[in-house]
Structure formats: C-alpha cells, structure tokens
Amino acid sequence: MSRRDRRLLRLLALDVPLGLAIAFLALGVAHAQFQTADSGPFPPAWHAGPGTPDQPPKFRTDAEPLPIAAYAAIWVVVAAVMVRRIRPRAAFVASVAAMTVFLLIGGFFGPVLLGPIVLTYTMASLYQPRAWAPWTAVALPMFLVGYLDRPYFGVYDLDLYLGLGVGAALFSVPAALGVIVRSRREAARHERDEELRRFAYEERLRIAREVHDVVGHSLSVINMQAGVALHVLHKRPDRIEPSLEAIRQTSKDALEELRGTLAVFRDPEGRSDRPREPLPGLDRLDDLVSGVASAGRTAEARTEGEPGPLPAAVDHAAYRIVQEALTNVVRHAGGAGAAVLVTYRPAEVVVEITDDGPARPGQVPAEGNGIAGMRERARAVGGSLTAGPRPGGGFAVRAELPRGER
Incomplete structure (x- = not known):
C-alpha cells in the first residue's frame, strides 16, 4: 500500500x-x-x-x-x-x-x-x-x-489578558502533546533505521566472511596442488593427474558454495523454487582434511566424545573455523602438517586445529582478517576462540562453541 x-x-x-x-x-x-x-x-x-424553581427558563x-x-x-x-x-x-x-x-x-x-x-x-x-x-x-x-x-x-481590560491566557493554555496543551508524539515517532524511526543499517552491515559482513572462507581456502588448495604438479612435471608424471583432478574438484566445490552464498542477492526473500544446498558442517570435515592431504601435506582429523546433532549455525561456524585454520596452515606454515581435533562435551563442542611448524621464540604474529573472522564466527554463536603460537612450535586455534542455542 x-x-x-x-x-x-x-x-x-x-x-x-x-x-x-x-x-x-x-x-x-x-x-x-x-x-x-x-x-x-x-x-x-x-x-x-x-429561572426559579417555580419558573424555569x-x-x-x-x-x-x-x-x-x-x-x-x-x-x-x-x-x-x-x-x-x-x-x-x-x-x-x-x-x-x-x-x-x-x-x-x-x-x-x-x-x-x-x-x-x-x-x-x-x-x-x-x-x-x-x-x-x-x-x-x-x-x-x-x-x-x-x-x-x-x-x-x-x-x-483585565479580562482580555485573562482570555488570552486561557486561549494560550488551550492551544499549548495539544501543541505539547503533538511535540511529544512527534519526538517519540522520530525516535522510533531513528531506532528502526539504525537497526536496519546494523542488520545490513552484519549481513554484508557475513557474506564477506563466507566469500573469504570459500575463495581463500579453495585458492590456497588449488595453488598448493598446482605447485605440486609443476614440481613433479618432469620427475613424476604419474603424480600430475591426481593434482589436476584435485584442482578440478576443489574449484568445482568452491564455485558451488560461492553460488549458494551469493544466491541471497538474487533472491533475498527465498522465493525461488530451486532448493538451496544446506550449509556445510562438521560432517564434511574429512573433505577439508583430504583436500590438504592430497597435496602432499600431513593432515589428520580425530573426534573425541559422543558426537551428536548441533545447531545449524554452530555446525557451520565450526566448519568455517576449521576451513580457515587449515587455509592459514597452507599459506603460512610452509610444509608443516596439520591436525584437527573435535571434542564433543555435554554442553559444548571444542574444535582445535594445530600445526607442527617451526617455533618462533619471541615472535608474536599479527592477527589478520582470517583470525578476526574466526573469532567473529565463534562469538556470533555464543562461543569463544583463542589463537596463537604453541610453546613447542607451530600454531594452534581453539574454538569452544555451545551445543545448544545461546
């Protein structure tokens, strides 16, 4: 209307x-x-x-x-x-x-x-x-x-000023009420506009994180696989085909995820009849680890505790945190191997990603967008995240996420 x-x-x-x-x-x-x-x-x-009682008007x-x-x-x-x-x-x-x-x-x-x-x-x-x-x-x-x-x-005449005073009072009361109503209406409108701007900013930030995680991880794996293919081009030709196959599969998966992420701009209200793929979760953890391992890196995943269903937002946040942490291992840890440990506790799930890179005593790496994005993801679902170098060498990322809605 x-x-x-x-x-x-x-x-x-x-x-x-x-x-x-x-x-x-x-x-x-x-x-x-x-x-x-x-x-x-x-x-x-x-x-x-x-009039009188005997003679009314x-x-x-x-x-x-x-x-x-x-x-x-x-x-x-x-x-x-x-x-x-x-x-x-x-x-x-x-x-x-x-x-x-x-x-x-x-x-x-x-x-x-x-x-x-x-x-x-x-x-x-x-x-x-x-x-x-x-x-x-x-x-x-x-x-x-x-x-x-x-x-x-x-x-x-004194009654003139008395009448003007009464008139001013008669008009002042509705004027004051109108000012109050307008002020409250403008305050509500301002609050609503701020809420809409905040929502738009958070949605843009969410999309940016998704694109960063999908593209960053996939390009890192593709770059690593391409490096392996170039390295064995003349020495081990039989290793070229697996690398190219991994590049093809990784790029295909990345494109599918990217289309799903950007679909919200084409259909913000979800009116399309085309079903959307579910958000990736920890059930795809093995795919992340195998993508890193297929390029010659040592990578493994372990699970402790009794696995159980997680809220969709928590499951997706855990997946993205593991994905970003493995991407950082590929980018910054040289030829180091990676290990992923998922611990299911009664009230929370703990995700820990470590690598065995060299020790850097006295050197504290600056946090980039990757770690900041992982921390924001953990905080968005009511959890927490810590990241930093390990005393014996390498780097560790640890996220504690609630198993219930918080």
Whole structure:
C-alpha cells in the first residue's frame, strides 16, 4: 500500500468521524444557545435567565433559523478537521478564519473550538516547531473579536489578558502533546533505521566472511596442488593427474558454495523454487582434511566424545573455523602438517586445529582478517576462540562453541 493510500485510509477511518462528531456537538450547542436567547441570533449562552424553581427558563418560540454564515463557518471547521493530515497548516488557517467569522456574527467559544485545537495538535505532531509555531499567530484575532467594540480594543481590560491566557493554555496543551508524539515517532524511526543499517552491515559482513572462507581456502588448495604438479612435471608424471583432478574438484566445490552464498542477492526473500544446498558442517570435515592431504601435506582429523546433532549455525561456524585454520596452515606454515581435533562435551563442542611448524621464540604474529573472522564466527554463536603460537612450535586455534542455542 502506497503512502497516499495509507493517508486516505486514515482520513476515512478517523478524521471523517472526528469531524462529524465535532459538527454534531457544535450544531447542537449552537441551536440550544439560540433557542434560549433573549435577543440576537448568537448572544451569550443560556442568557434567558437562571429561572426559579417555580419558573424555569423558557425556550423562545419565535426563534429564527441559524444564519447561513454560522452553518458555513461550522462546516468549514469540520472540513478542515477531515483533511488535517493532507494539508495541516492550510486546514488550521481555514479553521481559525471560520472560527473568527463564527464569533463575529455572535457565536461563542464552544465545541466548534475543538477544530483549531485538534489542528494545532496535528501540526505539532507532523512538523518541527519552527515549521508550525509561526502559523499559530493567525489565531490571535480570534481571541480579540469580543473586544472590538471596547475602547482601545480592550487593552485596559483585565479580562482580555485573562482570555488570552486561557486561549494560550488551550492551544499549548495539544501543541505539547503533538511535540511529544512527534519526538517519540522520530525516535522510533531513528531506532528502526539504525537497526536496519546494523542488520545490513552484519549481513554484508557475513557474506564477506563466507566469500573469504570459500575463495581463500579453495585458492590456497588449488595453488598448493598446482605447485605440486609443476614440481613433479618432469620427475613424476604419474603424480600430475591426481593434482589436476584435485584442482578440478576443489574449484568445482568452491564455485558451488560461492553460488549458494551469493544466491541471497538474487533472491533475498527465498522465493525461488530451486532448493538451496544446506550449509556445510562438521560432517564434511574429512573433505577439508583430504583436500590438504592430497597435496602432499600431513593432515589428520580425530573426534573425541559422543558426537551428536548441533545447531545449524554452530555446525557451520565450526566448519568455517576449521576451513580457515587449515587455509592459514597452507599459506603460512610452509610444509608443516596439520591436525584437527573435535571434542564433543555435554554442553559444548571444542574444535582445535594445530600445526607442527617451526617455533618462533619471541615472535608474536599479527592477527589478520582470517583470525578476526574466526573469532567473529565463534562469538556470533555464543562461543569463544583463542589463537596463537604453541610453546613447542607451530600454531594452534581453539574454538569452544555451545551445543545448544545461546
């Protein structure tokens, strides 16, 4: 539904009944005032006298119909209320002008004043104070109508200032309520926008991690296999075919994973009928290890404890952590071998990846994007990760991830 349609719906659902209610009250009170009047079409309300228990006030039997101008003024106020969400400032000016005319022909402040009051609230709830506050100045003549026939327009009359104070109070309350409503609405909108921006950033970060892990690991294995093929090209031709086969399979798997990862951009709401591949988990651990071992590296995987089902996010995070750690071994540990140990505990699963590279005493390697990404993955599922050189040589990555949703 478009913004225009929503505005029309609010107009029909709330503003039209509100305007009709004000019309009903204003016309009813105006007729009651007129029927009990002594003289003139709109003298002060209930001016027929207080009456006595023996002789209550009598309604006039010779009363004339309300002037057309009175009807017109009331209906202009009603129409302004009905369109208050479409043109709030113009509606406010129109309602104040109609109210002034209503007072000039002898009316009084009654239910018809609800129109300008409601419109004051509407302006304050939709605009900044600087955009609506100056418009309230047009209401000043409305409060001076009753003093036009007094000397100096009632400047020396105390009741003039009392009336202005009451009028200011009548308009200040809806204005304050409107400012509060607008402030809360803007705060909620700002919070919603911040949430959307944060969600978009986290989603981009997740996609970047996925692409980094998939492409980084696959290219490292391909590079290693290509190096092996070049090394044995003339010495061991029989070793070339396995290396090329490993390169082909690794690149194929990487492309499939990459397509699945980037599919969210083509179909963000998952409306495609094409089934998506499940996220890789620890059930594919052997594939990671064999990919490293096929290039001549020593790699092994062991499992301790009682394996059991893991939450999909935890299972995928553990897989990516192992993948990234093995990629770092291939890139930075020379010809070192790697070992992966997965320990299943009652409340958590511990994944530890170590290599037997040379010791580097006194040298603390700087953490790159790989380790930072592994730590973010572990933290995202409620776990923790540590990484650093081992005292006896090599490097170790240890992740502790919860087995339940945390």
